[in-house]
Amino acid sequence: MDHFQLKDGELACEEVGLAEIAASVGTPVYVYSTATMCRHVAALCEALEPLPDPLIAYAVKANPNGAVISTLAKAGLGADVVSGGEYRRARAAGVPADKIVFSGVGKTEEEMRLALEGGLYQFNLESLDEAEMLSAVAKAMGRTAPVGFRVNPDVAAGGHSKITTGAAENKFGIAIGDAPGAYARIATLPGLMVQGVAVHIGSQLTSLDPLDRAFTRLGELIAELRAAGHTIGVADLGGGLGVPHDPDHPAPPSPADYGAMVRRIAGGWNARLVFEPGRLIVGNAGVLLSRVIRVKPGATDPFVIVDAAMNDLMRPALYDAWHRIEAVRPSGNRRTANVVGPVCETGDTFATARPMDEVEAGDLVVFRTAGAYAAAMSSTYNSRPLTPEVLVDGKRWAIVRPRVDVDALIAADRIPDWLGGCADSPSS
Ligand code: PLP
Numbered sequence: 001m002d003h004f005q006l007k008d009g010e011l012a013c014e015e016v017g018l019a020e021i022a023a024s025v026g027t028p029v030y031v032y033s034t035a036t037m038c039r040h041v042a043a044l045c046e047a048l049e050p051l052p053d054p055l056i057a058y059a060v061k062a063n064p065n066g067a068v069i070s071t072l073a074k075a076g077l078g079a080d081v082v083s084g085g086e087y088r089r090a091r092a093a094g095v096p097a098d099k100i101v102f103s104g105v106g107k108t109e110e111e112m113r114l115a116l117e118g119g120l121y122q123f124n125l126e127s128l129d130e131a132e133m134l135s136a137v138a139k140a141m142g143r144t145a146p147v148g149f150r151v152n153p154d155v156a157a158g159g160h161s162k163i164t165t166g167a168a169e170n171k172f173g174i175a176i177g178d179a180p181g182a183y184a185r186i187a188t189l190p191g192l193m194v195q196g197v198a199v200h201i202g203s204q205l206t207s208l209d210p211l212d213r214a215f216t217r218l219g220e221l222i223a224e225l226r227a228a229g230h231t232i233g234v235a236d237l238g239g240g241l242g243v244p245h246d247p248d249h250p251a252p253p254s255p256a257d258y259g260a261m262v263r264r265i266a267g268g269w270n271a272r273l274v275f276e277p278g279r280l281i282v283g284n285a286g287v288l289l290s291r292v293i294r295v296k297p298g299a300t301d302p303f304v305i306v307d308a309a310m311n312d313l314m315r316p317a318l319y320d321a322w323h324r325i326e327a328v329r330p331s332g333n334r335r336t337a338n339v340v341g342p343v344c345e346t347g348d349t350f351a352t353a354r355p356m357d358e359v360e361a362g363d364l365v366v367f368r369t370a371g372a373y374a375a376a377m378s379s380t381y382n383s384r385p386l387t388p389e390v391l392v393d394g395k396r397w398a399i400v401r402p403r404v405d406v407d408a409l410i411a412a413d414r415i416p417d418w419l420g421g422c423a424d425s426p427s428s
Helices: 018-025 034-048 066-074 084-092 109-118 128-141 176-186 209-227 255-266 279-285 315-319 406-412
Strands: 004-007 010-013 029-033 055-059 078-081 100-102 122-125 145-152 192-198 234-236 272-275 286-296 303-306 325-327 334-340 349-357 364-367 389-393 396-401
Touching: 010 018, 010 029, 018 029, 018 286, 018 364, 018 389, 029 034, 029 279, 034 055, 034 066, 034 255, 034 272, 034 279, 034 389, 055 100, 066 078, 066 084, 066 389, 066 396, 078 084, 084 100, 084 109, 100 109, 109 128, 122 128, 122 192, 122 234, 128 145, 128 176, 128 192, 145 176, 145 234, 176 192, 176 209, 192 209, 209 255, 279 286, 315 349, 325 349
Parallel strands: 029 389, 055 078, 055 272, 078 100, 100 122, 122 145, 145 192, 192 234, 234 272, 303 334
Antiparallel strands: 004 010, 029 286, 286 303, 286 364, 325 364, 334 349, 389 396
């Protein structure tokens, strides 16, 4: 359940009408609901409650807005980060260092130094080379880096090939079969404290089966590593649980189902379990609010041209993501339409032949399930302003990222003194 509901015929986020936000901030704008985030945190915590001291490290990549991270940090969550920038954002938003897991397939020396300096719970290593680099960095700093390998269990999963991460051909982690040798090697390296294992097989998972298989393999690996003398006290099970977004499709497994599966498989591991949920926490806690510019006839269905575009919400163009699109003030009439943005790409299409609320120029619409991997991926392509973000909490709301306007984009460019143009070019 989320806290975007019709109130007196108009869609509201908690106690705040979306038309009020649009009138004040303009469109397009992302709107996030605190109550929805907190509800998702509570559901996951409840599902994991019987486990001793689990660490829920919110995957910052899903939505790195400081106000979002801070809300989750206040709810007790840690952070899963994949870059120096995310590490710094997590710390700035109040996440304690000992609740930060550093994932990411290409950590640099600079990022390693940053996290060692500021502290963290665990580096999830992605290769032996990376382990050797971290060992050298930690040794030079006189620090000890807590580590585990992210293993690739060769389990295909994920709502789309571009968000599958645990198949053998994917770039992530080390092959699970290579793990015993890799652990034997890092046990000899200075500056590293081997403490855990990690796995993350994909995102928007709609079945527990692949997770079940991956976790079962991880359990076998833990037993093998312990038998070889390694101390494995941490098992990071990643994120990936899908969220409901299309009422015509069966809902993904609930956090309660997920928790029961985890307890069945990992409950007896005698390890601290770490979770890295992203989409589950913030996906349905956000909408992208947009205004219809005009409706133009199409060969089959009309084109509803909205003022949000692929630069604001890239997911449909990137991985065919499906977003529910609704009128903020539905008239009750429905029709089939193509919903597109103004960017000069055919890929700037949010929906094709979609039965939806009938809308006309000037109407407000929302794209649902836009709290995760949405604003985080926005850009200024086509020299469009960077979309602002608003956080709602009950009756209160605030802009938590202002619109970055075109003046700021132009001001960021630098024209070198020596620039002479094409005066000597053959066509001049
Ligand atoms: N952990 C890692 C290492 C990831 O790469 C991701 C995202 O793909 C996540 C956690 C979060 O996944 P999700 O948002 O599907 O829970």
